[in-house]
Amino acid sequence: MRFHSGFVVGKFSPLHLGHEHLVAAARAACDQLLVLSYARPELPGCDKQRRARWLAARFPFARTVVITAGDVERPMPGNDDLGHGEFIAWLLAGPLATRIDAVFTSEDYGDNLAASLTAHQGTPVAHVAVDPPRTAVAISGTAIRADVHANRRFLAPEVYASFVSRIALVGGESSGKTTLARALAARFATQWVHEYGRELWEERGGRLDPPDLLHIAEVQIGREERALLTADRYLFCDTTPLVTRFYAEWLFGDAEPRLVELGDRAYDLTLLCDGDWPFVQDGSRQDPAFRDRQHAYYAAHLRRAGAAVIEIAGDLDARIAAASAALRRL
Numbered sequence: 001m002r003f004h005s006g007f008v009v010g011k012f013s014p015l016h017l018g019h020e021h022l023v024a025a026a027r028a029a030c031d032q033l034l035v036l037s038y039a040r041p042e043l044p045g046c047d048k049q050r051r052a053r054w055l056a057a058r059f060p061f062a063r064t065v066v067i068t069a070g071d072v073e074r075p076m077p078g079n080d081d082l083g084h085g086e087f088i089a090w091l092l093a094g095p096l097a098t099r100i101d102a103v104f105t106s107e108d109y110g111d112n113l114a115a116s117l118t119a120h121q122g123t124p125v126a127h128v129a130v131d132p133p134r135t136a137v138a139i140s141g142t143a144i145r146a147d148v149h150a151n152r153r154f155l156a157p158e159v160y161a162s163f164v165s166r167i168a169l170v171g172g173e174s175s176g177k178t179t180l181a182r183a184l185a186a187r188f189a190t191q192w193v194h195e196y197g198r199e200l201w202e203e204r205g206g207r208l209d210p211p212d213l214l215h216i217a218e219v220q221i222g223r224e225e226r227a228l229l230t231a232d233r234y235l236f237c238d239t240t241p242l243v244t245r246f247y248a249e250w251l252f253g254d255a256e257p258r259l260v261e262l263g264d265r266a267y268d269l270t271l272l273c274d275g276d277w278p279f280v281q282d283g284s285r286q287d288p289a290f291r292d293r294q295h296a297y298y299a300a301h302l303r304r305a306g307a308a309v310i311e312i313a314g315d316l317d318a319r320i321a322a323a324s325a326a327l328r329r330l
Contacts, residue, residue, distance in 0.1 A: 009105075011038070015058065017154050036088075164233060180312065193237045221265065241262035275292055
């Protein structure tokens, strides 16, 4: 049966492939589709902003709405409360100003929800049950939240990316950042993000203009976001916009406001690489004293920002061991 306006509601905490199977069935049967998400309380790792981002990325064909308790005047029922039908009916008739013809669920409450919506709307609302035994995608949000990494196969890349920890490597020139990033990525069978600024520096023969520094930071962030889609548990970032901000200030005496803002980009953990690494002069670097100056700059800024930082020193094996221990505590 074909419907004009369909409706899917859930916590989507997180949005998994079982939810996507449900939404796909609704899309196939409807001309228009509204997907609504709410949860009280919000569940770990599934805040409003993340859920809105997931729904927009995965369902660009639908109207997607995510609300929290502070977004509406009426009290929102808790996740385990009764009264969701009344609340949803009020929400559709009031704030969302939407009439629907069918609600799609894989849950036992579907018939009661359709009946409640019918009573409030004054026109029939059908309930379409989609794979109630969940044989198509045998997973639940509860199981995924218990171990999101073990169940990543049930999450679209855009969703799983939200659960990947971004690990920054910061330090002065020739402090072993790239070597460590590469080694940690190999150790944990995941991705690492190369330093774009170095590439552009070499491409330009060592000549950069002030706008280039903001461009470097933006490209670096874009690389991180793309790498998150294929990373597993951790993503190792071989520089940050804070490093680019330092070079802007050193080369040109100042950094433009947008670059300063990007320099405060947060990471789940920053590995501050010590200057006890052998200094290698490759023709573009300064000297060990400059490396120490950089280290002090980064340490001071990260301390003021309250960032999660550990200092990494010693040979490569010692650095890998220290970093691995810190990662296990995340």
